[in-house]
Each structure stands twice: as structure tokens, then as C-alpha cells.
Amino acid sequence: MRFRLFLGLAAALLVLTGCSGGAAAPPPVRAPSSAPEFNAADVMFLQMMIPHHEQGVEIVRLARDHQVRPAVAELAAAIEATQRSEAEDMKGWLRDWGQPATADASAHAGHGGMPMTSPDLIGALKSAPGAEFERRFLDILAGHQHQAVEMSQTETSTGKNPAARDLAHRIVESRTAEIKQLLGYTTT
Amino acid sequence: MTWKRKLGAAAAGAALAPLIVVALPAAVASAHGYISSPPSRQAMCAQGRVPNCGDIIYEPQSVEGPKGLRSCNGGEGRFEQLNDESKPWPATSVGKSVSFNWIITARHATTTWEYYIGGTRLAVFNDHGRQPGATVQHTVDMGSFTGRQKLLAIWNIADTANAFYACVDLQIGGGGPTTPPTTPPTTPPTTPPTTPPTTTTPPTGGTWAAGTAYQPGAEVTYNGATYKCLQAHTAIPGWEPSSTPALWQKL
Numbered sequence A: 001m002r003f004r005l006f007l008g009l010a011a012a013l014l015v016l017t018g019c020s021g022g023a024a025a026p027p028p029v030r031a032p033s034s035a036p037e038f039n040a041a042d043v044m045f046l047q048m049m050i051p052h053h054e055q056g057v058e059i060v061r062l063a064r065d066h067q068v069r070p071a072v073a074e075l076a077a078a079i080e081a082t083q084r085s086e087a088e089d090m091k092g093w094l095r096d097w098g099q100p101a102t103a104d105a106s107a108h109a110g111h112g113g114m115p116m117t118s119p120d121l122i123g124a125l126k127s128a129p130g131a132e133f134e135r136r137f138l139d140i141l142a143g144h145q146h147q148a149v150e151m152s153q154t155e156t157s158t159g160k161n162p163a164a165r166d167l168a169h170r171i172v173e174s175r176t177a178e179i180k181q182l183l184g185y186t187t188t
Numbered sequence B: 001m002t003w004k005r006k007l008g009a010a011a012a013g014a015a016l017a018p019l020i021v022v023a024l025p026a027a028v029a030s031a032h033g034y035i036s037s038p039p040s041r042q043a044m045c046a047q048g049r050v051p052n053c054g055d056i057i058y059e060p061q062s063v064e065g066p067k068g069l070r071s072c073n074g075g076e077g078r079f080e081q082l083n084d085e086s087k088p089w090p091a092t093s094v095g096k097s098v099s100f101n102w103i104i105t106a107r108h109a110t111t112t113w114e115y116y117i118g119g120t121r122l123a124v125f126n127d128h129g130r131q132p133g134a135t136v137q138h139t140v141d142m143g144s145f146t147g148r149q150k151l152l153a154i155w156n157i158a159d160t161a162n163a164f165y166a167c168v169d170l171q172i173g174g175g176g177p178t179t180p181p182t183t184p185p186t187t188p189p190t191t192p193p194t195t196p197p198t199t200t201t202p203p204t205g206g207t208w209a210a211g212t213a214y215q216p217g218a219e220v221t222y223n224g225a226t227y228k229c230l231q232a233h234t235a236i237p238g239w240e241p242s243s244t245p246a247l248w249q250k251l
Helices: A002-017 A040-065 A070-097 A105-111 A119-126 A130-158 A162-186 B002-015 B017-028 B041-046 B054-058 B077-083
Strands: B032-037 B064-066 B092-094 B097-106 B110-117 B120-126 B135-141 B147-157 B162-172 B219-222 B225-229 B248-250
Touching (some): A040 A119, A040 A162, A070 A162, A119 A130, A130 A162, A130 B097, B032 B041, B032 B162, B041 B054, B041 B162, B097 B162, B110 B135
Antiparallel strands (some): B097 B135, B219 B225
């Protein structure tokens, strides 16, 4: 809740200051004055990816108060930091474009629903017994990041906006590398 | 290399863009999943333990083909490497009873899960059309099989004609040596850095490089600029300092 509030405030601040990206390093996006170039695929990508990122943050935060290896905890913390930052950027772009932050839920009905990790599974993960937690955490997080790769591959082939396409490219690269690390921890 | 290939695919796709927009929902509808441990061949590829696997490293969960096949690649030509017995597939040492863990990225209704060694079906689990969780675990008895074996696991989807395939190389019953597991990049234990450490003297200079473990305060150069690390992490492609203000502060 506090996180959402924080994001909302951050996004509102971005709009007020006319800045379209994160405060620390604005991504290469045109100033709001010039018409931003985007298509429906860009909008859908962002509308799907923002909640997916937030859910990813919810998953990786579980590593804070469960027993995991230090290296796993470090990876989880770095994923949390990067995905929070990316979510802020994405929300800013949708605002700049005058597009709603979320899609109608029925928009995804045609393809089996939004590819999310369901809340009941995250609830079950929370209460996983000590030794069991890390293995399930690694598998669930890897699966979640696979979904992000799939959605981003769709954006890189059908999206138009340069900033969104660049983010999608970086998500494919970074999540593939994250999964590589997660699978490495799974089997050792 | 792979990126170039993707660019090519994207360029080819651009011509079909109007069609893709219409076809998109169906394209995304496919269920996905694979065995993470003991690592399946696609998991071995995705974690870099077996090199030169091709596209499978981006989508180990996508080994999908018609039901009834007995091949590691599910008949999918672009994943042909999974059938390549000359590749150095490490065999995981297991006992007589093995727990297989699946990563599921799309939870589609399931008929059965099958486990084969050669022509012998070791086990079948019938889900009667239920939707699986984000992870699935089955414990399978290896029967009389010993030594190095290639196990084929099949996830049969209820509402499509397809199944997902995963081969797992096993060394059953201890016995012979297997390829030692590669140790993942270990980084020293850290607590989330709420405040920047004051005592450590980070390595100065140096060009940012994927695979390097960076601690808060470390400085690197990237594309001619200098950055300071804000958050402990091991650098990976896609987390370049210029695009990750959460990890790096430009100086």
C-alpha cells in the first residue's frame, strides 16, 4: 500500500515537473510538447508490464523475511530496485501519452487472461516452510520473469515507441540473465 | 549474434504487422513450462551450463509440440539442439526416487503429466483438466533403471492438441561421476544497503562489465561516464549503468 502510494506520488511529481522518466536518469523520451509516437501495442505492453512489475516486487520482497542464501537475497534486492524504477518510468510514459494506467480486464480474456502469477500462489509461497521456501521462491520468480520476457518480445516486434521498445529490449536481456542466475541457484 | 537474429525476425515481422495485431491474442495463449530441477536440457541451456543452445535460452518454457511425440524438442525445429546427443549434457545424480520441479509460466488446464525412460512409462499423474500452480512437483520412482539415463517428461494440455516436452539427464543410484555443478557467481553476504557503507574502499575505475559483483560505492566507467554503485548486485546485460538509476548514480 505504502509502495503504491509512493509510486503514485512519484508519478504525480513527474507529471508536475514535466519530466517523463525517472528523476535520476531520464530515459530518451521526447518532451511532452512534441507528440509522442506510440501505438496500441506500446500501450498494452505498459499496461500489462506495470502490474507485472509490481507483482514481481511483491515476490522478491518475500526474500527479506525468509531464509535464503545471501546471494539470492542480494539478487532479489537488486531486482526490487530495478523493477521499481522501471515501473515509475512506465507510469510516466502512459501519463505523458494521456493513456489509462490500466487496461480493461476483459482486454486479456481472449488470450487466457493476463499472464500474472496468481495471488493465491504468492500467498502459499509466503507460508512455505523454511527449507522449502527458497526452492519455490526461485522457481516462482523464474517463471514470473519468463512471462516478462514473453511480453517484452511481443513489444520489440510490434511496439513503436522508441523508449518502450528500448525498455523491452533491456527486459529481455536482464530477465534472461536473472533467470540464468536463478536456475543456477536452483540446482546447487 | 542472437540480437541480430532477433532484429531480423522483427524486421520480417514488420511486414506482417497488420496480421500480427489480429493474431496476437491466439499467439500468446500457449501454455508454457519446463523442469527446473533436476535441470532439464532446456534449463541447462538457460543457465549457461551447456553452450551454443540457440534460441532456447530465451524461452526454455516453450518446448511445445503435438501430443504423442517422444523427442526432447517436441518436434520444434528451432530447438533441435535439445536432441543433440553429442552435446555435453550434464547428468544429475539422483536416487531411486526423484522429485521433478516444473516452472509454469502459463497455467493452462492439464490432462496428464507423463515420465518416460525409453519406451517405459515410469509414471503418469492425471490432473483431470485442472489448472496447475506456478510450480508443480512430482515424485517418480525410477524402477529398475540405473546409471546414466535420459528421462522424457511430458505435460499434456487439456484444451489444446499440444504438449510440452522436457528431457532430463540423470545418473541414477549414485554411481559414476557427473559433470560437477558449476557454482553460481557468489557474492559476499550483504544486508540491503540502506545507508552507504563508510568504511569500505571500493575498487576505483575500471570499465563496467557483466558478470562482475559490485558493492555500493564501487565506481565504474561506462560509455565515457563515471558511475557509483548504489545497490549490491552482479552486473548483467540489460543492467547497464546508463539505464539503471536504481543501481548506479552518474557522477
